[in-house]
Amino acid sequence: MTRSRARRGPWFRREMSAGRFALAMNLPTLVFLGLVLAYPVAYAAYLSVHRVGLAQLRRGEFPFTGWENYGRVLEDPLFWVATKKTLIFTFITVGSEVVLAIAIALLINQAGIWTSRITRVLILLPYAIPPICNGLIWAFLYSFQFGFLNRILFSLGLIDNPVNWAGNPDTALYAVTVPYIWRTLPFAIILVHAALQGIPRELYEQAAIDGANAWHRFRRITWPMLQQIIAVILILRTAFAFAVFEEILAITQGGPGDATWVAAWYSYKITFSPPNNFGMGSASAFILTLMVAAIALVYLRFVYRRVTL
Amino acid sequence: MSDDLIRKWELSRRRVLGAAAGLGMAGLSGSAFGQSAGPWSVAPRSKVDRVNFVVWTYGDIYTRIAKQFEADWGVKVDSTISSFNDHPTKLTTMFAAGEKIDVSQSSPFSFPNFVSQGLVEPIDGLPGAADYIKDFTPFTKQVATVGGKTMGLPYFSAVWVWNYYADMLEKLKIDKPFSTYDEFIEHCVKAKKDGVSRYPVLWVAGVGLEQLPGTWYQMTWNKGGTFFDRQGNHQLGPGSIARETLKWWANTFEKGLDIADPESLKVQFTTSAKAFGAGKNLYRGPNDHYGLNVCNDPAQSPIAGKVKVLGSPGDGKTIGVTHVYFLTTATRDKEWGWKLLQYLGGKTKDGNYTQAVNLAKDAMLGSGYTSVMTSDAVKQGWAPWGDVPAILGIWDKAAYIGEVCSSVYQPWHFPWTDQLNIEVQKCLTGQITADVCCDNLIKGIADAKRKV
Numbered sequence: 001m002t003r004s005r006a007r008r009g010p011w012f013r014r015e016m017s018a019g020r021f022a023l024a025m026n027l028p029t030l031v032f033l034g035l036v037l038a039y040p041v042a043y044a045a046y047l048s049v050h051r052v053g054l055a056q057l058r059r060g061e062f063p064f065t066g067w068e069n070y071g072r073v074l075e076d077p078l079f080w081v082a083t084k085k086t087l088i089f090t091f092i093t094v095g096s097e098v099v100l101a102i103a104i105a106l107l108i109n110q111a112g113i114w115t116s117r118i119t120r121v122l123i124l125l126p127y128a129i130p131p132i133c134n135g136l137i138w139a140f141l142y143s144f145q146f147g148f149l150n151r152i153l154f155s156l157g158l159i160d161n162p163v164n165w166a167g168n169p170d171t172a173l174y175a176v177t178v179p180y181i182w183r184t185l186p187f188a189i190i191l192v193h194a195a196l197q198g199i200p201r202e203l204y205e206q207a208a209i210d211g212a213n214a215w216h217r218f219r220r221i222t223w224p225m226l227q228q229i230i231a232v233i234l235i236l237r238t239a240f241a242f243a244v245f246e247e248i249l250a251i252t253q254g255g256p257g258d259a260t261w262v263a264a265w266y267s268y269k270i271t272f273s274p275p276n277n278f279g280m281g282s283a284s285a286f287i288l289t290l291m292v293a294a295i296a297l298v299y300l301r302f303v304y305r306r307v308t309l
Numbered sequence: 310m311s312d313d314l315i316r317k318w319e320l321s322r323r324r325v326l327g328a329a330a331g332l333g334m335a336g337l338s339g340s341a342f343g344q345s346a347g348p349w350s351v352a353p354r355s356k357v358d359r360v361n362f363v364v365w366t367y368g369d370i371y372t373r374i375a376k377q378f379e380a381d382w383g384v385k386v387d388s389t390i391s392s393f394n395d396h397p398t399k400l401t402t403m404f405a406a407g408e409k410i411d412v413s414q415s416s417p418f419s420f421p422n423f424v425s426q427g428l429v430e431p432i433d434g435l436p437g438a439a440d441y442i443k444d445f446t447p448f449t450k451q452v453a454t455v456g457g458k459t460m461g462l463p464y465f466s467a468v469w470v471w472n473y474y475a476d477m478l479e480k481l482k483i484d485k486p487f488s489t490y491d492e493f494i495e496h497c498v499k500a501k502k503d504g505v506s507r508y509p510v511l512w513v514a515g516v517g518l519e520q521l522p523g524t525w526y527q528m529t530w531n532k533g534g535t536f537f538d539r540q541g542n543h544q545l546g547p548g549s550i551a552r553e554t555l556k557w558w559a560n561t562f563e564k565g566l567d568i569a570d571p572e573s574l575k576v577q578f579t580t581s582a583k584a585f586g587a588g589k590n591l592y593r594g595p596n597d598h599y600g601l602n603v604c605n606d607p608a609q610s611p612i613a614g615k616v617k618v619l620g621s622p623g624d625g626k627t628i629g630v631t632h633v634y635f636l637t638t639a640t641r642d643k644e645w646g647w648k649l650l651q652y653l654g655g656k657t658k659d660g661n662y663t664q665a666v667n668l669a670k671d672a673m674l675g676s677g678y679t680s681v682m683t684s685d686a687v688k689q690g691w692a693p694w695g696d697v698p699a700i701l702g703i704w705d706k707a708a709y710i711g712e713v714c715s716s717v718y719q720p721w722h723f724p725w726t727d728q729l730n731i732e733v734q735k736c737l738t739g740q741i742t743a744d745v746c747c748d749n750l751i752k753g754i755a756d757a758k759r760k761v
Contacts, residue, residue: 054426057405058639072759078731144572145589161507164571169738255516256574257735272398274422274723275761278405 048282053275062279069283073270079284081258082266083291085173089262090241092177093184097237098230100181101188106222108189109196127186135250138179142166142251166251169259176260179247184240188233195229196222231303235296242292263288348437349656352382353644360641360649361387362412363403365396368672374652374664381658384645394517394577404428410639411646412653414464416632417452417710418518418717418726423635424455425720425761430636431458435647441655441678448631449677451709455718461635462654463677465668468629468707469527470700471594471619472585472604474612480505481591486619490532490557493592493622497561497568500591508570508589510561513581513596514737516730518723519630520577520596525733526713527595527628529554531621536714543754545747555736555743564739574734579603586610595621598703601695602673618695620703629707631677666690675704716754725750725757 016024048069050062073079104123108115126134141149142165150162165175199222207217245264248254254261254269267288271281360378364371375386391399397419403410415423423429432438442450442459449463473486481500487493497509514521526536534550537543545551561569576584578596582603585593588611593600603609604616621627634654640646654677657663665681668674670690676682682704691697716722729750736746 054401054405054428058407058427076756078728144570144575145584145587167571167575169735169740253516255730255734256738257740258731261731269727270760272401273727274397274401274419274426275720276401276405276422276426277760280760 044282044285047279048286050279052278052282057278065279069277069279070287072280073284073287078258078261079263079266079287082261082263085258085261086242086244086263086288089173089177089180089244090238092174093180093241093244094234094237096177096181097185097188098233100185101192101233102226102230104185104189105192105196106218109193123189124186126183129183131183131246132250134179134183135247138175138182138247139166139251142175167256169256172252172256172259176244176247176251179251180241180244183247184237188237191229191233192226195226199225227303231299234303235299238295238299239292242288242295263291347440347656347660349651349660350658351436353642353648355642355644357384357642357645359385359387360411360645361389361409362414362649362653363389363391363396363400363410364414364653365393366390370664370667370671373667374657377657377663378649378652382648386649400428401426404637404639408639409641410637411641412634412650413637414632414634414653415461416518417630418722420452420460420633420635421455421718422720422723424460428635428637428639429455429460430638430640430643430646431460432462432636432647432650433459435643437651437655444678444680446631446677446679446682448629448707448709449633451711452631453633453677461633462650463665464632464634464654465665465672465674466629466631466677466682467597467599467675468700468704469523469595469621469627470598470703471592471621472600472616473592473619474585474588474590475615475617476612477505477588477591486592486617487622489622494561494566494568496591498566501568506589506591509568509591510573511570511576511581511585511590511593512558512561512573513576513578513594513600514573514734515575515577515581516734517577518726520581521574521733522714522726522729523628523710524595525551525555525558526710527621528558530628530708530713531595531623531626533626535712537716539715541715541719543751545751547744549747552743552747555733555746559736559739559743562737562739569737574737583609585616586612588612588615594619595627598675598695598700599673605694618699618703620699620706625703625706627703627707628710628713629675629704630710633677720761721754721757724760725753728753728757 047062049064049066050056051065051068052062056062107113108120108123129137141147144150144162144164144167147162147165149165150159153159154162163171165171203221204217207221212220243264244262245268248260248262248265249268252260254265263284267281267284270284271278362371362375371388371390375388378384378386389399389403393416396414400410400413400423413428420429433442438459441462445453445463446466448466453459453461453463471486477500478486478496481496481503483496483499487496493510500506500509512524514524517523529536529551532550532554534554535544536551560566562573563569563571570584570590572584573581578600581593581596582600584590585600586604586609593604598618601616601618605613607613610616634650636643636646636650651657653664655662662676662678662681665676665678666684666686669676669681669686673691673694675687681687687701688697691700711717714722716725732741732746732749732753735741736743741749
């Protein structure tokens with residue numbers, strides 16, 4: 001026994017098993033994620049099944065209410081309006097991002113097209129702008145009488161009268177999608193561009209020798225090789241688009257009427273406007289999370305697995 | 310703990326009486342202005358290294374009053390200042406997070422919620438409170454008294470008025486502004502037809518507690534209607550004045566006469582005054598009287614001096630509000646919190662209503678104190694921006710907003726107003742009719758009550 005211990009040496013000198021080594025390497029990340037993600041999520045879940053107003057938060061006593069908050073959210077017609085608007089917003093923004101990201105990435109990936117470093121930085125710039133600042137910039141651009149957008153369109157003779165982009169219920173939701181796409185598109189471009197650079201050039205050269213034109217090369221080589229990253233983009237962008245908030249806050253505040261009343265705005269208003277129903281706000285946020293999770297599962301089932309198998 | 314506090318206040322009262330005996334007998338006038346001896350001039354017994362307030366922004370008034378407090382009492386004042394719309398969120402999250410908050414403020418619409426959620430400390434019995442209460446205007450009494458207790462001191466008061474651009478009226482060869490709603494429509498239609506103004510009226514109808522709802526409340530009240538009677542029954546049914554007013558109002562927008570500026574549905578109080586200053590509209594309102602200090606400020610408005618004030622049609626009935634400052638239940642020290650509250654909403658160490666007078670002079674705000682409203686501070690302070698006798702004449706015809714919409718006293722008013730903003734904007738943009746809007750709002754009353 002003693003001999004064996006002596007042979008193996010003290011525990012900190014022994015070689016770690018692969019499993020323990022992996023755990024040790026991942027522990028800091030897991031602890032960090034646990035603190036900044038898991039704890040708030042778990043706490044929100046706890047709040048969602050309790051009656052939580054300001055007085056309860058101050059006292060730290062939360063009466064248990066079971067599923068009552070969830071029931072009240074699901075009974076609220078405004079929640080369903082918000083869900084519908086969110087789905088439309090997500091469909092437009094994610095769809096546009098994927099198409100535009102592929103187009104732009106293909107363009108800057110062309111060997112014949114020279115893009116300077118400055119151009120590449122400029123393409124990335126919108127992603128570096130804080131979302132709330134982006135919203136404010138576009139709010140100025142959209143201003144009915146004094147906005148830059150109407151001024152340009154008027155100067156070009158494209159409109160006779162100013163258009164109330166953010167104040168018209170028919171255009172407001174689309175008016176919010178444009179700034180959002182403008183801000184988040186660079187992220188998708190980076191991913192697609194990186195994937196494009198990973199496609200061996202020989203494939204294109206051989207296809208060219210075989211007489212394939214540009215469309216065929218895209219359809220038979222580029223598109224299949226991009227599908228995996230497109231699936232990742234779809235999952236990530238859908239999750240983020242579902243939580244759009246800052247552009248709504250800065251440009252329309254949910255209006256006019258409920259034209260841009262999206263899910264995150266609903267949760268915010270329920271939680272942070274009097275009567276400050278934190279329990280119901282948490283419940284609505286959780287329902288939103290479940291919806292995103294369901295969509296992510298659909299993507300995984302029908303897009304990601306299909307391209308990886 | 311509470312006994313300790315009571316003993317403290319008893320001692321304070323004794324000291325106050327002593328101070329009053331020493332100085333008050335020296336023939337000082339009974340005026341509300343400039344009394345240097347009184348509870349306001351006596352230092353609290355307790356010790357604090359700092360006090361704080363959480364307020365919404367208004368110029369540099371808070372920087373100035375905080376400096377004065379620090380100079381007078383040697384106690385540092387921390388301030389948390391956000392925009393008007395963000396203020397309830399900021400305050401409530403700080404409160405929920407267990408932070409110390411000595412003094413804050415509220416619009417009359419949020420106040421019942423803050424009271425019901427336990428944020429607000431009553432001020433009855435605090436040194437000098439009775440004197441303030443005696444000096445409250447009727448508006449202030451209606452806002453600050455909740456369940457028989459006095460819950461705050463006034464920040465400012467305002468009444469709803471109309472504005473018109475005098476030069477544009479002259480250009481239209483119309484000798485005087487409208488005195489009936491029919492005339493209002495005639496003027497606007499003529500202005501549009503003559504090409505003088507594409508959108509003659511700028512309504513103040515952005516989402517909020519005062520803007521869009523306030524405009525509807527005011528016109529309904531002026532036409533003889535209300536939203537809820539004293540028993541709390543809604544007055545929004547078919548044929549009601551509120552419903553007919555909404556129909557009339559919606560008809561001024563794009564799908565009707567198309568005389569309303571589309572920006573109307575986005576602008577808040579200050580932004581609407583600034584937009585009107587661009588000189589593109591004939592009429593603006595009805596909204597807070599002090600918008601004139603933006604429209605007629607040469608630094609902010611190209612048409613400064615050309616914007617005039619106008620009362621409402623008929624008997625001129627209008628509405629008004631008082632916003633309040635209050636001592637919070639999260640105060641670090643009740644005595645010092647009360648002292649700071651007085652600097653914001655009462656008297657400073659020198660016995661003057663310093664903040665109220667400055668607000669009248671610098672920002673054209675009305676006061677919640679009778680003595681300030683009847684003083685030269687208002688008459689002289691407001692003069693650079695508008696016709697003071699005309700505004701005070703309108704003031705006399707104003708009723709507190711709670712008379713028009715008694716739900717403002719209820720915690721469910723806030724969530725109901727959220728729905729009101731949505732439904733009325735949908736109505737004004739032609740998505741639903743006024744009838745559907747009012748029917749939805751009637752249904753929404755029960756929903757709002759459930760949310761509280």
